[in-house]
Amino acid sequence: MTDKLVEKLRRERDLSDSELKELIESGAHDEALRQAADEVRRERYGDAVFLRGLIEFTSYCKNNCLYCGLRAGNRNAERYRLSKDEILACCAEGYALGYRTFVLQGGEDPYYTDDMICDIVREIRARYPDCAITLSIGEKPRESYERYFEAGANRYLLRHETADLIHYGQLHPADMSGENRKRCLRDLKEIGYQVGSGFMVGSPYQTTDNLIADLRFLQKLQPDMIGIGPYITHRDTPFKNEKNGSVELTLRMLSILRLMFPYALLPSTTALGTIDPHGRELGLQSGGNVVMPNLSPTGVREKYAIYDNKICTGEESAQCRRCLEMRIESAGYRAVTDRGDVRRDETGVKDDT
Ligand code: SAM
Ligand code: SF4
Ligand code: FES
Numbered sequence: 107m108t109d110k111l112v113e114k115l116r117r118e119r120d121l122s123d124s125e126l127k128e129l130i131e132s133g134a135h136d137e138a139l140r141q142a143a144d145e146v147r148r149e150r151y152g153d154a155v156f157l158r159g160l161i162e163f164t165s166y167c168k169n170n171c172l173y174c175g176l177r178a179g180n181r182n183a184e185r186y187r188l189s190k191d192e193i194l195a196c197c198a199e200g201y202a203l204g205y206r207t208f209v210l211q212g213g214e215d216p217y218y219t220d221d222m223i224c225d226i227v228r229e230i231r232a233r234y235p236d237c238a239i240t241l242s243i244g245e246k247p248r249e250s251y252e253r254y255f256e257a258g259a260n261r262y263l264l265r266h267e268t269a270d271l272i273h274y275g276q277l278h279p280a281d282m283s284g285e286n287r288k289r290c291l292r293d294l295k296e297i298g299y300q301v302g303s304g305f306m307v308g309s310p311y312q313t314t315d316n317l318i319a320d321l322r323f324l325q326k327l328q329p330d331m332i333g334i335g336p337y338i339t340h341r342d343t344p345f346k347n348e349k350n351g352s353v354e355l356t357l358r359m360l361s362i363l364r365l366m367f368p369y370a371l372l373p374s375t376t377a378l379g380t381i382d383p384h385g386r387e388l389g390l391q392s393g394g395n396v397v398m399p400n401l402s403p404t405g406v407r408e409k410y411a412i413y414d415n416k417i418c419t420g421e422e423s424a425q426c427r428r429c430l431e432m433r434i435e436s437a438g439y440r441a442v443t444d445r446g447d448v449r450r451d452e453t454g455v456k457d458d459t
Pocket of ligand 2: 169171175177178184212244412420427
């Protein structure tokens, strides 16, 4: 039997707030949502799953987001920084494994000046002209974003975390603001980056109305990539007694995103794989089409502890590559190793191999 609400969302790529509320809260539409999301994803991207090599290059952070284990106030966190040479060695390994996108992610660490970031980006650009370079290093002045772009970065990941400013204030200390985060996203788009935004599902104090506000914000921003994952508690944060987000709600939100943003690159996140052993496979079957295997040196992986029990900390990069390939195939898809650019056109599936 067809589900009228799901069909309407698929057709119109939009619903009223009360209709969205029903989809988000009920659970009765889950199977129809998942099926429609998978069909839409296959129309646009076929069975391709894009791989992004993730290099977590610093666990230092000057910020104090209340949910994150890397927050400056966490005295128990073990800190590390990768040198330029170590980062380049990760890229070399990733390139040999077939990755054509490198994601440089880290806490907001003032040790890396704009000159240093530009120098690293320039060197990666010179060595791997066929690869996309993605930065995910937080909120910066517009001029810094411009400099990284000129140096050769093409993409930037910055989740808005929550679009509701009051909720944002409940998740962050007073010296951070949701307005500045949104300003960053607008700047990044204007400069010409392919932009990824997104939010945590089930973060403390989050309501259905907050999730609807997230969807409305994304409709305005029209990002190329939307990263969502369950909130997971870290034992050394002020939220240590809060509950984790759920797999069910994360998958439901992924499917809704696929129907609202058919073109989008939607990662099936490590956080999803952390709260459920098959979370990433389920994420792919619910509309996801990107995975971000870890390329960081094994010696530092455990130290990039943004939440408890993070997976893939003991494995070599090549092991994660093989493991993911198997998981992608078992879920019914195919790992591809091109740059995996966004497809905003409606011409349908192209061959990736
Ligand atoms: N510092 C940069 C930033 O905040 O954009 C990049 C690194 S930060 C660790 C990357 C993402 O991790 C954040 O955007 C946030 O959504 C996610 N994150 C942080 N703490 C988390 C937690 N406890 N559970 C799930 N996701 C979390
Ligand atoms: Fe720092 Fe990012 Fe963690 Fe916030 S989420 S404390 S900015 S690493
Ligand atoms: Fe890292 Fe499975 S993906 S071990």
